[in-house]
Amino acid sequence: MAIYVSKAPLAVEDVVRHHLAARRQILPQLPWADGPLPLGQSHYIYTGTREDLLNGRFLENARPTAWLYVIGSTRDPHGLAEVSCADRNGPAPPQYTSLHSAGVAKQLLYAVGAAEAMFPQMEYEEWYEMRILRAPSLSLLAVWLHGDEDLIFPVRSSYEVKSSLGRRRYLGPKEIEEALLPLANQRMHTSDRG
Numbered sequence: 001m002a003i004y005v006s007k008a009p010l011a012v013e014d015v016v017r018h019h020l021a022a023r024r025q026i027l028p029q030l031p032w033a034d035g036p037l038p039l040g041q042s043h044y045i046y047t048g049t050r051e052d053l054l055n056g057r058f059l060e061n062a063r064p065t066a067w068l069y070v071i072g073s074t075r076d077p078h079g080l081a082e083v084s085c086a087d088r089n090g091p092a093p094p095q096y097t098s099l100h101s102a103g104v105a106k107q108l109l110y111a112v113g114a115a116e117a118m119f120p121q122m123e124y125e126e127w128y129e130m131r132i133l134r135a136p137s138l139s140l141l142a143v144w145l146h147g148d149e150d151l152i153f154p155v156r157s158s159y160e161v162k163s164s165l166g167r168r169r170y171l172g173p174k175e176i177e178e179a180l181l182p183l184a185n186q187r188m189h190t191s192d193r194g
Helices: 012-028 048-053 100-123 160-163 173-192
Strands: 002-005 039-047 061-074 075-085 090-100 127-134 139-144 151-156
Touching: 012 039, 012 061, 012 075, 012 090, 039 075, 048 173, 061 090, 061 100, 075 100, 100 127, 100 139, 100 151, 151 160, 151 173, 160 173
Parallel strands: 002 127, 039 127
Antiparallel strands: 039 061, 061 075, 075 090, 127 139, 139 151
């Protein structure tokens, strides 16, 4: 079994380099402000919605919306740069959106490492695509190994998801949906009240 990691288009990397170079002048205290701009691996973000979860199509309807670039190395990340590649109408030109902290980068890369470390012990003979799954309305950020049997490694999540994990590091598609459903229902009813 192998993990496939998508590579961002060069136009996305150009956007990241341009915006991070501009921040060197604004934020001279950043660890990479004086030296070469170290960009690590890129990760494709898929976004799922509360509505798709309630309709039973959470992972199936998750769509690519952005790229994350590691600033620094996997061992010493300084942050994550995010570039949007979609809007409500579908694909869009790349646009710099945010800079995430080193803490978030470390949490994400820890989950990526946990997913990669499992593979020598697993007995599957297929390819998995590594994705980042985000569902803002459900407070979820996770590493998603997309394949015949999807595996979700939560990075940041609600209490319900954390309790569903127990001592495990990942959940399957049905387990993640069951863990998120109470929160989705609660937030749907809360937003309906205005």
